[in-house]
Amino acid sequence: MQNNIGSLLSKRAQISATVEAFVEVERNQRVTFSELNARSNQIANVLLQRGVKPGDRVATLLKNGVEFIENYFAVAKIGAVLVPINWRLVAPEIGYILSDSGAETVLYDAEFDTVVGQLAGDSSDSSNITSWLRVNVPGVESPLAVALDYAALTAEAPDTEPAIGAGDDDLLFIMYTSGTTGHPKGVMHSHNNMLWAQLTSLTTADMRGGDRFLLPLPMFHVGCLVPVSQLVHRAGTGIIMRDVDMAVMFKAIEQEKVTIFMSVPALLQFMLVTPEREQYSMETVRWIATGAAPVPVSMIEQWKALGIVIYQAYGLTESCGPGTLLSPEDAVEKVGSCGQPQMHTELKVIDDQGNTIEHGSDQVGELCLAGDHMMLGYWNKPEATAEALIDGWLHTGDLCTIDKDGCVFICDRKKDMVISGGENVYPAELENVLTGHPDVQEVAVIGIPSKKWGETPLAIVVAVAGKNPSIDDLKAYCKENLAAYKVPQCYEFVAALPRNASGKLLKQELRKQFNQPAPF
Template sequence: MDRSQESPTTRETLHPPEPRTLVETTSLHARLRPTTPAVLCEGRTLTYGQLHRESNRIAHALRAAGLAPGDRVAYLGKESEHYYEILFACAKSGTVLVPVNWRLTAPEVSHILEDSGTRLLFLEDEFGPIVEKMPTAPPETVVPLGEPFAAWKASHPDTEPGVDVTPDTPVAQLYTSGTTGLPKGVVLAHRSFFAIRDALASEGLDWIDWREGDIALIGIPGFHVGGLWWATQNLNAGTTVVAMRAFTARQAVGLIRDLGITTACVVPAMLRMMLSEPGVGAEDFTTLRKTVYGGSPISEALLEQSLAVLDCEFAQIYGLTETGNTAVCLPPAAHVPGGPLMQAAGRPYPRVRAKVIDGEGRTLPTGAVGEVCLATPARMVEYWGLPEKTAETLVDGWIHTGDAGYIDEDGYVFIRDRVKDAILVAGENVYPAEIENVLEGHPEVAEAVVVGAPDERWGEYVHAFVVPAPGHQPRPRDLHTFLVPRLAAFKLPARYEFLDAVPRNPSGKILRRELRDRFWGESARKVN
């Protein structure tokens, strides 16, 4: 028997059947609700009619600049209405949007622009110094946002460009840290932003739903698949999204209270920060009807506190950039304080399958722990330019997640550990190899091993074990100073520990698990 007692959809729930691609989204809603706000940002309003027309202009401008379908267009800036104009313009011109994490350093940004082959970069002035410091040349065309951007698009028509796209046409390329140290470009097609909506509609489920009059807060930035997915789900449904330039707990609470926000998508660390704000209480969240959360595991204590204070429905989502964001959901009815499912990641949506395999690729029985694999119609097209890596992760339609867990008798997925070495810092994926490679470039470091350790505020923090080079004793302050210009702030180790040697097995392989287990002890779930 299914323990979650999921409820069927209500008559208010929006499941527009027409859009199959992001190209169709703006034309549909420009027709149905041209004056309805599509995006609110810092007091500015972009209606659906304006979103349609402005994205058309930008699409024409991209074509006039010589970009062809399949060319990459990058965006380096914080959230704004312009980000969504550019997203839909890329869809309409057949180009592929590459959102760049603005927290990255110049070398990291350089890698993404070079690897993707970006031909045109939309750039906020604030991040101009990063581009100037890149070790490689910027793309052939750079369009500064603000007045130059307005002038650049103004002379082009607001008619639809008429470029043919299908649900399988690539539309976005998001970069995720890799086990080898260099981020990989995950290519997503239009279908990635429609498949889960359609799956829920096929069974009449309201695990996650969109209703007439909804105002949705985008807490997760658009360079993350979670933020991009949440925004497109709401825009596909014709609701209003509120874009925060960058998340702060105080502003988020204020927006929820003052704008009457009804739905929000956040990571657990954001929930913790909002609840920790001085003076914040249940009265600030009275308009919220549903909170969608994911990106990292959540503690049962934080979840119960959130349920009590926000007093709305909660839905947990689990997935990867490679799965097109969410593939598994813990529905609202399963959120029972003290209940058996409060530590579950959730169950697969209709049309999504989950299995657990051993090291030989054999499917394991119910309750056995192994690597979780997901088959979803929203899955990635490929890792850009990395066919071998693609073949390792996407096998016969199954995405190998790198997470260790099990599936119970009712089909619920529980995550218990990691097969791969990812660290989750406030929902950001960090891979040790990237940090280790940079650390070992310091002249006083002979070897470095990085692991994730539990952190009450951020979920996990980066802990670095360092073997000094002969005759040296580096100080944590010096290592930090060395890393700052080379790695994004969320990747920096919070603590350093110096060793004479790292533990290895007889064949010389580093026993990373032994180092990691120092922090996790005997806890059943070794992810936080």
């Protein structure tokens, strides 16, 4: 029997037909597993009617919602390939992903009419798109002639099970992650990858049937897409947050009796200090999992005082999420660690010659992961794939130490990535944009500490001789070409960037020189 992720929903609908599958709090939508499966079948049949075949890429520009989930399982059932797009991106960034992936169908929320209008009029990046399916805002007509009515099409489609179109090692989704070259890379994952990612998480952390899982992170992230799949696999209920609104979130936690959820340290900190926390009960919450950065002991203790323990995770898009996990029991003793390898995951730390570093040596090396949930590779990038996947091991690019107990401590990022508020920001992408400004000669971007975001990018700029660009001007230029969360808020102007004899930029020198935290 083929493993098809979409068929998991079909099976769950048989076993747990009347169990509540997902609740969307802002729009007050509730669907059972039976209802979700029927809706998923309808959109699957719509896609088939429009000529979508196994292996075809279907892109989504959707906020968190039932529509995202039903499309995910529909695309999986018919053997097509989901391309979930970060809706924070601007039109040129989205256009690159559409062009690179070769997607021919796009499903999008009506609130993105403006950016879709820009894309639909751009013959270079979206000429391959044959169908634009618009998820309607009630009472709001589409301003775009190309838009097809999602609700009308699905209402008319049969809810019969489509023929399963793929499975096992066939592609399930391509998730784009920013790369050090400035262009995003499409991470390829199969049905088997997702199955093993689910099993890995389910057998490492304390997730139970009947759990009510808050979903505040965006579903275009693997950190939310895997839990969505897990909930179907385990018969839990997902509580969907369309946007992160503190009042709505705390109200949902109390009213929907949330038991577990995934977060990032910046959001956990906001939750502790926001006044809305005092207005609602969190007594049903058992644990929170978080990633992207270590959690300080003070924050762990604050959550513990509320009766809630913290799991700290390390993972990547390339690993389909799971990597390591630090249990709540070890959180204080192993502060700063991201824990040990999860179930069904192998780990090693290697030196520059590829030799495995022994536990407890304090030697810094590169973290490598292996397991059946590692990516197939990068879409259309065989050289990058060959660099990342060597003899079955995923080379993460993260530098770390490993203690005598096998706990990993990340100490640097080989690829200079900045994690700001849980979002990956790659300096090369920002540098490429800023050097396009006519008054900028060259620029280097590094991460500096931020009390609010954990880290934030600092742009160190060398201006063109005779020019004097303002910070506001550079910010405005970035906003035209980058998603808002990537735009540097901190700038320094220098006469020249430090380089070695061969001309290589010395970012370590910049980190020493500009080591003060951001003013926010």
